[in-house]
Structures are given as structure tokens and as C-alpha cells.
Amino acid sequence: MRYLLVANVYEQIENTTKRLEMTDYLVELFKKTPKNLIDKVVYLTQGKLYPDFMGIEIGMAEKLAIRAVARAAGRRIQEIENNLRETGDLGETAQKFLEKKLQVTFFQQPLTVERVYQTLDKIAKASGSGSIDQKISLLAGILSDAEPKEAKYIIRTLTGKLRLGIADMTVLDALAIAYGGGKEARPILERAYNVSSDLGQVAKIVAESGIEGLEDFKVSIGKPIRPMLAERLSSPEEILEKLGGKCIAEYKYDGERVQAHKNGEKVFLFSRRLENITNQFPDAAELVREYIKPKSAIIEAECVSVDLETGEMRPFQELMHRRRKHEIRQAIEEYPVSLFVFDVLYVDGKDLTLEPYPVRHEVLKEIVDITDRVQIAKYLVTDDPQELETFFEEAIENGCEGLVCKSIGEDSVYQAGSRGWLWIKYKRDYKSEMTDAVDLTVVGAFHGRGKRAGTYGALLLAAYNPEEDTFETVCKCGSGFTDEDLEKIPKMMEPHRIQHKHARVKSKLEADIWFEPKVVLEVIGAEITLSPVHTCGTGAIREGSGLAIRFPRFTGRYRPDKSAEDSTTVKEIIEMYQSQLKRVGN
Numbered sequence: 001m002r003y004l005l006v007a008n009v010y011e012q013i014e015n016t017t018k019r020l021e022m023t024d025y026l027v028e029l030f031k032k033t034p035k036n037l038i039d040k041v042v043y044l045t046q047g048k049l050y051p052d053f054m055g056i057e058i059g060m061a062e063k064l065a066i067r068a069v070a071r072a073a074g075r076r077i078q079e080i081e082n083n084l085r086e087t088g089d090l091g092e093t094a095q096k097f098l099e100k101k102l103q104v105t106f107f108q109q110p111l112t113v114e115r116v117y118q119t120l121d122k123i124a125k126a127s128g129s130g131s132i133d134q135k136i137s138l139l140a141g142i143l144s145d146a147e148p149k150e151a152k153y154i155i156r157t158l159t160g161k162l163r164l165g166i167a168d169m170t171v172l173d174a175l176a177i178a179y180g181g182g183k184e185a186r187p188i189l190e191r192a193y194n195v196s197s198d199l200g201q202v203a204k205i206v207a208e209s210g211i212e213g214l215e216d217f218k219v220s221i222g223k224p225i226r227p228m229l230a231e232r233l234s235s236p237e238e239i240l241e242k243l244g245g246k247c248i249a250e251y252k253y254d255g256e257r258v259q260a261h262k263n264g265e266k267v268f269l270f271s272r273r274l275e276n277i278t279n280q281f282p283d284a285a286e287l288v289r290e291y292i293k294p295k296s297a298i299i300e301a302e303c304v305s306v307d308l309e310t311g312e313m314r315p316f317q318e319l320m321h322r323r324r325k326h327e328i329r330q331a332i333e334e335y336p337v338s339l340f341v342f343d344v345l346y347v348d349g350k351d352l353t354l355e356p357y358p359v360r361h362e363v364l365k366e367i368v369d370i371t372d373r374v375q376i377a378k379y380l381v382t383d384d385p386q387e388l389e390t391f392f393e394e395a396i397e398n399g400c401e402g403l404v405c406k407s408i409g410e411d412s413v414y415q416a417g418s419r420g421w422l423w424i425k426y427k428r429d430y431k432s433e434m435t436d437a438v439d440l441t442v443v444g445a446f447h448g449r450g451k452r453a454g455t456y457g458a459l460l461l462a463a464y465n466p467e468e469d470t471f472e473t474v475c476k477c478g479s480g481f482t483d484e485d486l487e488k489i490p491k492m493m494e495p496h497r498i499q500h501k502h503a504r505v506k507s508k509l510e511a512d513i514w515f516e517p518k519v520v521l522e523v524i525g526a527e528i529t530l531s532p533v534h535t536c537g538t539g540a541i542r543e544g545s546g547l548a549i550r551f552p553r554f555t556g557r558y559r560p561d562k563s564a565e566d567s568t569t570v571k572e573i574i575e576m577y578q579s580q581l582k583r584v585g586n
């Protein structure tokens with residue numbers, strides 16, 4: 001197949017803004033394409049060589065491409081650069097210089113799509129020493145045989161500037177018309193695309209076997225399924241009504257979404273945008289290998305930064321350390337992650353995407369070998385708005401963003417690639433940022449785990465209520481302590497240890513160790529939130545709820561100068577909550 005045919009269609013598409021016309025041009029192109037080449041032509045029209053999840057970048061630096069154009073056109077680099085400054089588009093510059101050359105050359109070997117694709121592929125994969133020269137020669141080679149118009153599009157493709165604006169859905173429409181018997185076939189093609197993320201593969205199947213070839217299309221390991229997304233509502237009543245009166249509400253963990261594909265010892269992790277992120281999370285891959293029981297499975301989980309000693313979740317920002325390649329090893333140590341699994345889409349050859357959620361959830365419970373670091377997303381089945389609200393507060397306080405409430409109806413399939421009402425997220429409209437540190441009284445402690453075995457994992461801290469002369473708990477704090485602090489604090493607290501909760505302490509939590517209120521520490525947190533667990537200011541903002549400090553951290557300052565009664569008061573915490581309330585977007 002001549003590449004010129006493809007280049008001509010690109011030109012037509014560039015000259016229209018109408019989607020219907022664009023589709024018509026694509027249909028013509030697809031019809032003229034031999035079936036064994038259709039996948040490659042589809043990738044090329046999107047400026048790619050492979051589906052995105054393969055992670056093979058087509059990009060070539062403009063500087064190198066300039067050298068290849070100069071060589072193919074028999075011009076000096078300087079001339080090409082000068083012209084590029086005028087046009088701003090190396091594709092156009094290449095076209096111009098090759099037109100001039102054409103007038104003096106006689107023989108050219110017509111370019112085929114196969115040759116262009118193979119050459120671009122070699123350029124994309126060339127690496128190591130000598131690869132720069134190799135890339136330039138390869139490109140100069142095809143440019144020498146290219147018609148000027150072909151050169152324009154080859155250059156644009158290679159430098160990542162093709163930008164024809166063809167949406168995935170337009171390609172699916174065109175395939176439906178060209179090979180599927182008409183536009184009505186689109187949903188079948190769309191589903192195949194949504195569960196494979198591979199337009200080329202879908203094109204090839206429909207071209208070779210017709211729409212019947214796609215009717216039984218199944219998910220497969222190694223090809224990411226396009227993620228199901230949630231709509232949003234802002235009250236428990238609305239959510240329950242929309243979901244038919246009852247739902248499974250789950251913590252909305254604040255980490256990074258991963259879709260894990262396990263095949264024996266092999267594990268791939270894909271991000272929400274379907275990039276292969278296995279290298280960023282080798283520890284998470286290991287967790288999947290070890291604790292997802294079936295031999296092969298596809299699951300979805302939120303990967304969250306956690307404190308292994310206290311089991312507390314850490315803020316989302318800490319995962320950003322995973323983005324810098326050279327720091328991965330260190331990041332694994334310093335910012336360990338846990339997985340909270342929330343869906344299962346495939347198990348040992350069985351595609352579960354069309355099963356209703358309650359069925360998938362049952363399977364999920366069977367296949368996860370639960371440990372500290374791999375858990376099923378915390379959930380509650382409820383039809384009660386009040387219960388939902390309390391669960392929401394608890395989620396926020398524990399470091400989550402809110403809840404994802406999921407349909408349990410018969411039609412609650414996994415809607416790959418779409419944002420719909422089967423999942424509804426419930427996040428806060430308001431946020432109360434904490435800018436000042438507070439001084440809190442230590443009223444209890446919890447045993448530590450891991451490296452903190454033998455010392456405290458976290459302290460239970462309280463604010464003072466002078467009206468009632470009580471200490472009301474406001475957070476469990478396990479962060480910010482140095483090794484020195486961890487050694488010092490148990491010794492410091494020992495004289496104040498008592499057998500049961502102190503009479504002036506109001507706490508719904510059962511601490512492992514109780515203290516009389518004496519010692520004061522300075523703590524800062526990310527914000528103050530409503531809490532079903534802590535007693536500070538109960539009922540002041542909402543009936544039945546207290547206030548808590550989210551992501552609390554010891555500042556390192558002991559306050560021996562303060563007595564327990566000099567601690568920050570409950571009233572001050574309430575005021576901080578009210579004065580710092582800010583509206584948040586999305």
C-alpha cells in the first residue's frame with residue numbers, strides 16, 4: 001500500500017473541522033487498506049506505532065530530524081533551520097525543500113506504508129551508542145524516496161506533531177461503517193476497545209472477521225481495561241436515591257489508582273491513564289504476586305502511601321516521590337505503600353466485567369489474602385443516610401478523600417471507559433486548613449508494630465474543655481517522632497500511667513495504655529475535620545460528631561512549660577474549624 005494514499009487522507013482531514021467529513025475520509029482510507037495492515041494504519045492516524053500502554057514513544061528530537069531533512073534534500077543544516085524559523089513547522093519545511101529537489105531528480109522508489117512503519121519503528125527502538133547516527137540515516141533514507149507531501153507527514157508523525165484531531169470514537173465510527181455493516185455496530189466495537197485499550201487490535205479483528213469476530217470479545221491479561229469512573233453528588237440522601245435506596249459505600253482512598261494484571265509470577269501495573277507503572281511500584285507488584293491468590297487475575301486497587309509502624313495513611317503527595325526514576329529504591333524504603341483492592345475484573349480465564357458488583361465483590365473477598373499491606377477497600381452496605389454520613393466522616397478522618405458509593409443493582413456491571421451513575425463519589429465541599437500548631441495533652445497510647453514494637457505506635461491526644469474540666473480526644477498521632485523521641489516518651493509517661501481511662505478524659509476509643517492528663521506536646525495537622533470517633537466539641541458543629549485533626553504530626557516540641565489545663569481548648573479547636581473553612585473545587 002502506498003503511503004501517499006495515507007498522506008492524501010491526512011491532508012483532507014486537516015482541511016475539515018466537521019467530524020462527519022472526517023469520518024467519511026477515514027472510512028475511505030480503511031476500505032482501501034489491506035486487512036493485514038489496518039492495525040498499523042489505525043495507529044499511524046493517531047500519531048502512534050503501538051497502543052499507549054506499550055510505552056513505546058515515537059518521538060524524535062527536532063534537532064535530529066533537521067539533520068535528516070538536510071541530508072535528504074542535499075542542503076546545509078543552516079538553510080533548513082532558517083526556513084524552519086519562518087514556517088514554525090519542520091514538516092512544511094521538509095516538504096518545501098524536497099519539492100525543489102524533485103525538479104532535479106529522476107528516480108524514486110515509491111514509499112509503502114509497510115516501509116514507513118518499519119522505519120519509524122526502528123527509529124523508536126534504536127538506543128545506545130551510535131543510535132543518533134542510526135536514527136538520522138534511517139529517516140534520511142525514507143525522506144529521500146518520499147514525495148514532498150509524504151515527507152511532511154512523516155516528519156510531523158516522528159516529531160509528535162501530527163495532531164489530526166481524530167478522536168478514538170471517530171476511528172470506531174469509521175471502522176463500524178467500513179467493516180461492521182454500519183454505525184449501529186459502534187457499541188460492539190466500543191466495548192472491545194474499552195476492555196482492551198487497543199484500537200489497532202479491534203480494527204484488525206473487525207476487518208478480518210467482521211463484527212461477529214468482536215461479539216464475544218473478552219478482556220485479556222496484559223491489555224489494560226479502560227477505567228470505570230464515578231459521577232459526583234453532595235449529599236447522602238441524593239446518593240441513596242440515585243442508587244435505588246441502598247448501596248455499597250467504600251472508602252475513597254487518596255492514592256494512585258492501579259489496575260494490576262497478574263499472570264503467574266508476571267505482574268503488570270497500569271495507571272488510571274493506562275501507562276505501565278510497574279517500574280514505579282515494584283513493591284506493589286510484589287504484593288499482588290504474593291497476596292492475590294489466583295494464578296491469573298485482573299484487579300483494581302488504590303495504592304496508598306502508609307506508615308508501616310502505625311498503619312496510618314499518609315497524604316497523597318508522598319506518592320509523588322515515585323515519579324522520579326532515580327529515587328525509586330529510596331522511595332520504596334521511605335514511602336512504603338499499601339493496596340486497597342476495590343474491584344476484580346478477571347480471574348483464571350473468566351471475564352467478570354459483565355457481572356453485577358455484588359458478585360464481583362464476593363469474588364474479591366475470596367481472592368485477596370488479607371494482610372497489613374493488602375486489604376479490601378473498607379465498605380458498608382447501607383440504606384440509611386445518617387449511617388452513610390457517619391461512615392463518610394470516618395473515612396475523611398482516616399486520611400481518605402471521602403466515599404465511592406456503588407450500585408448493587410442487577411445492572412451494576414463494570415462500565416469500562418465511562419463515567420456513569422453506577423458509582424457516585426462523595427467528597428467534601430468544604431475543607432478547613434490548619435495553619436497553626438496546637439498544644440495537646442497525652443491521655444493514652446497504642447502499642448507499636450514493626451520497628452516500633454516495644455514502644456508506642458501512636459499517642460491519643462486531647463484538647464481541654466475548661467467549662468466541664470474534661471479532656472476531649474482530638475487525634476491519634478503516630479508521625480513526627482524521631483527514634484530518640486520514641487525512646488524518651490515511654491520513660492517520660494511511665495509515672496503518669498494508670499489502669500483505666502482517667503475520669504476527666506472523654507474518649508470513645510479504647511487505648512492500650514491510659515495516662516492521667518499531665519504531659520503536653522505540640523502537634524500540627526493538615527486540617528480539622530468532623531469526626532465520629534473523637535469527642536472534641538461533640539455536637540458543636542453537627543449532632544453526634546466531634547472534631548479531629550487529620551494527618552497529625554508531632555512538631556518535636558515538648559511543652560514542659562505548660563500544664564494540661566494550658567492545652568489548646570475545645571473552643572479554640574471549634575473556632576479554628578469554623579474560621580478556616582474554605583470551599584474546595586471538584
Ligand code: ATP
Nearest residue numbers: 228229230250251252253256257302342377404425
Ligand atoms: P478524583 O480526582 O475524584 O479521584 P477521578 O476522575 O480520578 O476523580 P473518579 O472516577 O471521579 O476518578 O473517582 C474515582 C477514583 O477514586 C478512582 O479513579 C480511584 O482512583 C479512586 N478510588 C479510591 N478508592 C476507591 C474505591 N473504593 N472504589 C473506586 N475508586 C476508588
